[in-house]
Amino acid sequence: MIPTVLTASPKGLNVHHKRSQHTKIRTKNKSVHSMANEKRGAPKKNATTAVPSKPATPTGATEIDVNLIIEDIHQPRKEFNQDTLRELTETVKLRGVKSPISVRPNPDKPGTYIINHGARRYRACINAGLKTIPAFIDTDYSEADQVIENLQRDNLTSREIADFIGRQLAAGKTKSDVARQLGKTNPYITTHAALLDLPDPIDEIYRSGRCTDVTAIYDLTRLYKANKEEVINWLNLSAPEEISRLDVKHFSKFLELKKIQGAIDSDEQSQQTEGKSDDATDQHAKKQDAPVSLLDSIYHLIKKDNRKPKDLIRELSRDDKKLLTTKVKDYFEEGRNCSNMIQYTINALQDGRFSAKGSGALQLIAFLYGAERSTSFDLFKILDVLANQEAG
16 A cells, blocks of 8 residues: 655754655655556566767867968968968958868877868968967868869969879879869860970960960970970060960961971972973073062072072172062061061961962061061071071
């Protein structure tokens, strides 16, 4: 029989004592009910079963002393805009670093860390004079993650991307491996990898900022390998103007047309050689009848007969000398006043004014000489260029 619980208590009874009495009664009642349940066949509860604990809640970023953090020497991003860095520094002074950086333990110096991502915030923190910086410690972070993150934010230069690709290739990976790693195409990897081994003239225009389009640089490098002298001359003549992808495309077309025209001139030259008279003197005399014929004669006398320009000019009549000077100077002035050298040259190749040999070659040299805009007209210097130019 369950005893009746009295709600009243003697006056002055200690409160703690009352609570103790009630606790004992409740415990006893619970025991009685448990015995009753056992008799009715109720399942027996295991009093020692532990309540499953919840997983530990992440504590978030940790404040780390900035003196314990170093930048990654293989950080793909090497260039930082100083103006935006100063702006970030001022923001950090006012509000601190709100977005934690990512770091990993330094294997070479336990207790210190290497930055995975957040070098700008780290630098701004130091510039602002802060002693600590919020950081997540991430041990599962690779250099590829750094590159991908910066690529997605468009924060890397072509050279920085190329440097990363170079390190990956040196480590034994293929271009296809690197492409999959970065989520890029194979041509993207190939064009950037070309920046790792640029010829000196191409490297100069890239570093100077005249051309930063990686595709244009890649195409120009290919042209350089097949047409070294032409590319060097073009780069010098077009300085200091910027070079676009379209400029390189036009220049490539120019070289293509030049080769075609050279082949045509070579065929014509062969045909003329087969049918020409043994009397070379009469042939030269006939070519004096028109300005273009005179230039052809001058070209052949210099290139084929190895005549020295000064000796040749000295032997010309006054009228022929005046005619030669006028014709050559006209093209010199065209080059000096030309606003679109590439397009003009392409047109001149197409209509026959410029060619690889004959009068067209001399006119082209005069035009390019004038395009330099750094010297006055000098007929002897132009003829010397022709004389010293390699055949073909």
